[in-house]
Amino acid sequence: MTDAAPPAEQPSPGPSSPSRFLISDLCASLESYLPLEQVSEVYRAYLFGAEAHQGQSRKSGEPYIYHPLAVARTLSTMHMDYKCLIAAILHDVIEDTPIAKDRLAEVFDSEVAELVDGVSKLSQIDFASRAEAQAASLQKMLLAMTRDIRVILIKLADRLHNMRTLGVMSGESRRRISRETLDIFAPIANRLGISSIRVELEELGFSHYWPWRHLILERAVQKASGARSELLAGVEATIKRRLQQEGIQGEVKSRCKNLYSIYRKMKEKRRSFSEVVDVFGVRVTVDRVDTCYRVLGQVHNLYKPVPGRFKDYIAIPKANGYQSLHTVLFGPQGVPLEIQIRTEAMERGAESGIAAHWMYKSGGQHPNSPANLANDWLQNLLVMQQGAGNPQDFLENVKVDLFPDDVYVFTPKGRILTLKRASTVVDFAYAIHSDVGNTCVGGKIDRRLAALSTPLRSGQTVEVITAPGGKPNPGWLAFVVTGKARAGIRGYLKSLKAKEAEALGRRLLSAELNALGSDLAQLAPAAIVGYLDDAGLPDAAALLVDIGLGNRLPALVARRLVGGEVDSAGAAAGAVAEPHPHRFAIRGTEGMVVTFARCCRPIPGDVVAAVFSPGRGIVVHRQECRNLSSLETRRNKRLDVEWAPEPDGDFPVEIRVDIGNRRGALAVVAGVIAEQGSNIENVQSTEKDGSTSTLEFLVTVRGRQHLARIMRRLRQIPLVMRITRVSR
Incomplete structure (x- = not known):
């Protein structure tokens, strides 16, 4: 449920621009860190883009070229390279103008063309719904991001300017775009450590999606800020004096938590505004890491620390590379205050995250650098893609992975793994490697055997027990919380189901061919090839899988293959087939492609019948099940079955x-x-x-x-x- 529009006194969200940002302003900014020849290339891209978008305007009425120029401006503040800036200026050319990708590669180069294509939506394909189209476009963009991280940086800058100008859209569009921003783009910015973009995306999304809540919380913060400004000024002055006495050079300044972060903490932890202790705090920035710990000792001498509220993100960085010391102190009058202590390099990293890899080339090889941590996440995206059944499944897995409330655990050799809160032994196994997850049969936590579903806590040492015959259990999906684990389990089950469907399809087709006096070995290769061509299937294995999944009736396929008159359209599981006396034997070991109806729960010894269910395979019922009566008029989907002499299983x-x-x-x-x-x-x-x-x-x-x-x-x-x- 969304809030109604706020009263008139609420300020319109987003920063206001006192004057139009022009290409001359961008070039002047770029000259501070790019060679003149590269600035000239950016200007050439502007001329190309302006011509391509000639006559187009945004809903606000301004010429369209102002939008890509604003996107490039955001990226220039992050000191991105010139090809990224060119792609930013041209990012809507493929999508919104007749110019094709090949033309961009010809005028500029293939690198720029690939970047622009990665940001472009899938507009040439018809989708059943807006949600499906959105998921497919996001999947395309995220997979392009795994090849070049600059794709998502352009998209984040694009979304940021769209959010700044969202006021011209209808109320429904504002809410839809804001929801997508809060669910996808702000978390991606957070995952890549770009807090400068994340904070503004969250604030703008919050103000448009929940305007009343934003207004009420904003007023509460303003009221509290006035009451605590004197207190914060006193704490600042006290810390500065102590640092000067100890000969420590550093910057001390107070800060306020952004409104959406406060709102999320209140909602997730069910706290009132007065119970959120880190709304206001003080940040100390120094030159070196060892100085951070010296400052920590000094502030603990000045004010008593709150037990259990110290976090060392320098020794163990967050999943997005964020580093800082956080401690909560009992300030003056007993008011709790959060103190953050970090180096200047950590401050830059917190603001720009992965983009700092372009701004400051040094330090990128550290295993905990934003660039390396981002690369690890990108590799996980590829694993999720392989295990996803469709773009919407992939997008759900990504959403799960975008909200890591971190848990830090150790491998037996002392390696630190960062996992999502409530992660289990199975999540840990998949975080190590997909093969470890797929063969996991048990685990140990702090050298004691533990159930695979046991939630992990920070500081624990976790060991995975594997076995060659181990395989994922569908029940794991009920408790795993990471996208990589969920995608790995689903991917394995998908491939297992395909194998089981192929084996079942072979048995079904063989039974039908035997009833016609033939078998698979006797079929003419030309007949098989002709059928596959007509049906649009790549090979015989795909045909058997289709039969096993119930998408094609084996009786009709068999007749066609032995020279019957049924056409390929009739071979689909909707055409009429005559029943025959041959019964298919149910062994109980067919796996996921033979299921037993929950309405009647057939067991060995019952007289049974089965129906084909497209996508599922065979569903077995008891003969007297009343749900079978509705199938009497659809005998084309009925299959005569019986129990094998010795069925296996419970x-x-x-x-x-x-x-x-x-x-x-x-x-x-x-x-x-x-x-x-x-x-x-x-x-x-x-x-x-x-x-x-x-x-x-x-x-x-x-x-x-x-x-x-x-x-x-x-x-x-x-x-x-x-x-x-x-x-x-």
């Missing part, structure tokens, strides 16, 4: 027990079920009246005989009045 079934309402009754029934070698997966209890209760158990059995033994034994319990098998 099968879930539901039983309902009416029992006298006595203390310990549930324990007695559960004990009997366990004695019969069955596992209870779920139980629900409902009190019918004061004297009786109904217990519904989901238990696993090997077949009807096993279930009959359990039910016979339960009937022998004096408290049991009735027992039935449940079919919904």
Whole structure:
């Protein structure tokens, strides 16, 4: 739910521009750090862009070229290289003008063309919805970013100027764009350590999406600021005097937390504004790392530290490369104050993050530098892409990974890994390597065995136990929290499902061919190739997967392959097929492509039937299941099946027990079920009246005989009045 528009006295969000920023201003700025020949190339790009956008204007009425010029201005303050600035000026040319990528490569070079293409949306493809189109465009941009980080820097500068001028858009558009900014772009800026852009994106997004909340919080901060200004000035002066006495050179200044950060902390930790202790604080900037720790000792001598509120982000940087010492002190009058202590280089890194790699070339090789940490994250994006089923899945994985409330844990060899809060042993395993995650079977936390779902805490040492036969469990998706782990598990299950679908498709097609007096080995290669061409499939394996997933009926495919008259369109799983007496044997080991209907819970020994479900494979029902009656008119999707002579595995079934309402009754029934070698997966209890209760158990059995033994034994319990098998 979004807020209504604020009252008229609220200032319009975003900084106001007293005068128009011109190309001459940009060139003058660039001359401070770029050679003249490169500045000339930027000017040439401006002339090219101005001509391409000739006649176009923004919703505000200003000529369109002012927008890319403003984007380049933001990047120039980050001292980006000239090709990045050229791409910034031309970033909308491919998307909004007839000029193609090849033309840009010809006029400038392929590097510039690739940068511009990476920022451009996918406008040539038809999508089913705005959400799908948005996800696909963001996926394209993020994958382009993995090849060249400058793509996202251009996009962040582009989004920043759009947010500064968002007031001309309709209310619905403002909310949609602001939501996307808060969900995607501000977190990306944070993940890359660019706080100068992140803070403004958050403030603008917050003010447009929740205008009332922004206004109320802004007034609260202004009121508190007036009350605490004298106190902060006193703390500043006291720290400055102490540093001078100790001969320490440094800058001391007070600061205020940005409004959106305050809002998020209040919301996530369920605190009132008065309970947020780091709204105001003091930042001390010095020359060297060892001086930071000297200053820490001095401020702890001046004011008592709050226990448990010290964080050393210098020794263990944040995931985005941020470094600083944070400590909360009991200030004058007992008011808690946060003190941040950092070097000048850390201050630059906090403002520009990954962009500091271009501004200050030294230090980029440090493993905890923003450039290297950003590169690690980019590699994780590629892993997520490989495991994602579609652009929207990929985007959800990225969103999960963009909000790391960090936990710092150690490998047995002392390497530090930064993970998202509530990460588990499985998340840790995938953070080490995808292969480690895929073969993980157990873990140790501080040398003690721990469940794979155990949440990790900072400072713990974690060891992963792997086995050659280990494989991901679908249940892991219920507790993993990192995008890399989620993508790795889904990617493995996707490939496993494809293998199982191919094996099932081979069995189904072979059974149909045998019924027609043929088999796969006897088929003419020309018939197979002709069918694949007509169906638009790359190879026979893809055809078998399609059959196994229920997308094509094996009977129709078999007839076509042996020379029948069914065309390729009829081979899809919507055409009519005649039933035949051959029954397909269910072994219980088919995996994810054979599922057992939850409505009737078929088990070995039941008379069963199955239906094809596109994308899922085969769904098996009991013959008497009332849901099958709706399929009588759609026999094309029906499959005659039977149980194999010795099915393998345990099968879930539901039983309902009416029992006298006595203390310990549930324990007695559960004990009997366990004695019969069955596992209870779920139980629900409902009190019918004061004297009786109904217990519904989901238990696993090997077949009807096993279930009959359990039910016979339960009937022998004096408290049991009735027992039935449940079919919904």
